[in-house]
Amino acid sequence: MNFKFYVLLILPYFWAINAMHAQNNKQKDSILLRSFFVVLEKKYEIKFSYNDKLIKNKYVHNSLVKLPLAKILDKIAVSFKLKFEKITERYITVTKSEKLFHVCGKIFDLKDKKKIQGASVVSLNRSKGVISNQNGFFKLSNLNENDKIEISFIGYDSKVLIVNEKLAKGCLSVGLSESTTLLEEVLVSDYMVGGIDKKTDGSLVISPKKLGTVSGLTEPDILQSVQLLPGINSPDETASGLFIRGGTPEQNLILFDGIKMYNSSHFFGMISAFNPYIVDKVKVFKSGASAEYGNHTSGVIDIETNKEIPESINGGFGVNMTHFDAFVNLPISKKIGISLSGRRSFTDVFKTNTFNRLSKKVFQNSIISINESAGSEFYDSKNDFYFFDVNSKLTYKPSSKDVITFNYLLVRNKLNYLFKTKNSKRYITEDDLQINNSGVRAMWERNIGSSSVLRTNFYSSTYDLNYEYIGAFDYGSPYIQKALKTNVINDLGFKSVFEKKVNEKSSFLTGYEFSNNSICYNIERSLKSAVSSTKYKIADSGNNNSHALFFNYGYNNYKKTIVNLGVRTNYFTLSNKVYFAPRVYFQQQLFPNFSFKTSFEFKQQNIGRLLEVHTSDFGLENEVWLLIDNEELPILRNKQYTFGTIYKANGLTFDIDYYRKYSKGVTSATKATEGNIRGFYQGTGKVDGVDVLLKKTINNYNTWVTYSYSKSRYIFDEVNKGKFFPTNFDTTNSFLWAHNLNLGNFSFSLAWVWKTGTPYSPVKRLENNGNLVFGDLNSKRLPPYHKMDLSSSYSFNFDKNKKWTGKIGFSLLNLYDRTNYLRRSYYSVWDGFRYTVKEREQVSLGMTPNLVLRIFIK
Known part of the structure; x- marks a missing residue:
């Protein structure tokens, strides 16, 4: 036998010993995902609902617990192809995710086409989000199909997008329309006729430029x-x-x-x-x-x-x-x-x-x-x-x-x-x-x-x-x-x-x-x-402050x-x-x-x-x-x-x-x-x-x-x-x-x-x-x-x-x-x-x- 033969014979033993050592270290610094969910439930007063087979023999690193909850769930979702969905403020379901999506885009004002910096882009299902930069650009990663993304900025009407393959192809151009107050969301549009809307604050808003023909009037008096x-x-x-x-x-x-x-x-x-x-x-x-x-x-x-x-x-x-x-x-x-x-x-x-x-x-x-x-x-x-x-x-x-x-x-x-x-x-x-x-x-x-x-x-x-x-x-x-x-x-x-x-x-x-x-x-x-x-x-005269x-x-x-x-x-x-x-x-x-x-x-x-x-x-x-x-x-x-x-x-x-x-x-x-x-x-x-x-x-x-x-x-x-x-x-x-x-x-x-x-x-x-x-x-x-x-x-x-x-x-x-x-x-x-x-x-x-x-x- 020559020297090369002995090396090839002994090398697998070293690999096996190294793998066993690495596995021991991994188990020492990691925790079963099931146990990790229990830690999160106590810390954040939440409750996970899942199938045991879905997380069997899966480990996560202990250091994850130091991160915010949204980032923790995001990393777990990417690592194990899981999908977290918030059912209520407390209950979160865990299911298998076949594919994760990434959505990016530029946000601008529909009227003057100016880029909007500081707009909020939030995944409503995942409680995670980003802020648009000085060029109006944003990127939101690791999203599940059918997740809802809300794009909002103060003084503008918000937009909600549904994540799918078409939305994730290329970068979006998202135009926002100005609104005049924070409490003016439309409850019923075209309340009576086009140009009359009912708002969520109980008011009725008439838009003369959109108002349809009104009986008895030639113009929208x-x-x-x-x-x-x-x-x-x-x-x-x-x-x-x-x-x-x-x-x-x-x-x-x-x-x-x-x-x-x-x-x-x-x-x-x-x-x-x-x-x-x-x-x-x-x-x-x-x-x-x-x-x-x-x-x-x-x-x-x-x-x-x-x-x-x-x-x-x-x-x-x-x-x-x-x-x-x-x-x-x-x-x-x-x-x-x-x-x-x-x-x-x-x-x-x-x-x-x-x-x-x-x-x-x-x-x-x-x-x-x-x-x-x-x-x-x-x-x-x-x-x-x-x-x-x-x-x-x-x-x-x-x-x-x-x-x-x-x-x-x-x-x-x-x-x-x-x-x-x-x-x-x-x-x-x-x-x-x-x-x-x-x-x-x-x-x-x-x-x-x-x-x-x-x-x-x-x-x-x-x-x-x-x-x-x-x-x-x-x-x-x-x-x-x-x-x-x-x-x-x-x-x-x-x-x-x-x-x-x-x-x-x-x-x-x-x-x-x-x-x-x-x-x-x-x-x-x-x-x-x-x-x-x-x-x-x-x-008579009077003055009042x-x-x-x-x-x-x-x-x-x-x-x-x-x-x-x-x-x-x-x-x-x-x-x-x-x-x-x-x-x-x-x-x-x-x-x-x-x-x-x-x-x-x-x-x-x-x-x-x-x-x-x-x-x-x-x-x-x-x-x-x-x-x-x-x-x-x-x-x-x-x-x-x-x-x-x-x-x-x-x-x-x-x-x-x-x-x-x-x-x-x-x-x-x-x-x-x-x-x-x-x-x-x-x-x-x-x-x-x-x-x-x-x-x-x-x-x-x-x-x-x-x-x-x-x-x-x-x-x-x-x-x-x-x-x-x-x-x-x-x-x-x-x-x-x-x-x-x-x-x-x-x-x-x-x-x-x-x-x-x-x-x-x-x-x-x-x-x-x-x-x-x-x-x-x-x-x-x-x-x-x-x-x-x-x-x-x-x-x-x-x-x-x-x-x-x-x-x-x-x-x-x-x-x-x-x-x-x-x-x-x-x-x-x-x-x-x-x-x-x-x-x-x-x-x-x-x-x-x-x-x-x-x-x-x-």
């Missing part, structure tokens, strides 16, 4: 669109006369880009004061509003314009039968953009049939309609009316984390009415009315890290009403009569809000708000003749359990008192498509709007805004409880709410009691109601039914024998059946509305001095209200690239021209011999057509 929602009613057929679950219009909080609006309409309520083509979304709360909103006791309407910087110049213009408008979005640079818009009526130059029909409704029972009934044979009249609004917004993004915006808004309505005898100066009267609402805002929004945002907001809002009347009369003894009314609000505010996303299910916001309200009104009347003169003046701290917590367990808890403390310096305002919204999924919901809120308001009778003979704008000091006028307080359910499946949506509201501090000097009560009294209010929505979608056809039951009533100890009575605008039953159909470029909408008639007080007797004695207040009702509205539109392109697009629209309000009675009241008249009772009625808008032509430039 903001406040008219809000009236589509169940529980929101306008008994006087105006856009701004919104009664949200029985609350009066002045109790609503209306914000336009954070600016408080005290006049939200044109043409005495008939048209919204907001250009819908610059509005990004309208957020509506009927109950359970976030604690961020204060100083109101009814609904919230939060209107926001777009804050994106456009990539190129875009805009549009259009004209309908009452006004024309234009808007443009200009990119100054990659970091600065400007938005400009304006609307103006042309009715002071050219009066259309639509304007004449609107005027007939608006001016009925006013001095204008009374004078017009005198005829044109002996009298001349001139009615000049116009409205306009302008809005500008500058958006500056100095970094990927910061957005700074500046806003300016002006809304104006002006009416000048002249009436005189022909060819003489025996009778000349002139009424001049001007209403302005202007505002500015500066806001800074900063993303802090990947899960927090800070918003700081400064605003100033000014409301200015000025009415002047002068009458010169000469019937042998000349005299001059004058009247003056002014009402001014200066509202200056600051608000800072911090939002934090705690984890995938929880988030909160907290902040501070300060506002200074300075309100004054002045009412004067005078009479001057050759022999005597009289004059009186009523004026409001301080508020608020906190809101949100929990959303993948829409199964939704909780929003809020609390707000309000301190009003004028009343020198602190008020506590809690809010709660809760929703629980009981079955896969069926959920229960409830809410509670308690609110206060120290700004009100009361009737004044000194200029009421004009017949328009006979209310004044004023501060409430809790002495002569009580702070208005409101509680609301809501219970309901929601079901959504297979294109069917069913949503029902029952609510009850209690109000304290209501007074008899409001439109809710106008014409019924002489004197000033304080009382309470109560509303019981039910809101129902039933909607069905079949391909490109939507139909929905809304029904609202609302029983709104007041009680004053000194009035109506101390019994409850319905408010003037109580509409007990309201029913709407709507249809929407899209056929290519054509869109059609049809709706039928039926409502209970509003109440009125019958006259019991007429006394010799002309005083009317009424029976039980609002114990009678007008005939039921009903009408049908129709709208249609056609969209078209001017070129193949769709840079220029257009729309033609037609609408018809009150299709069968029904005369609906909106209000009824009585007054006495002396005919020279005796007093007689006269009836005054307010009727609805008759059949009213409208046309629109719009051009959009992309």
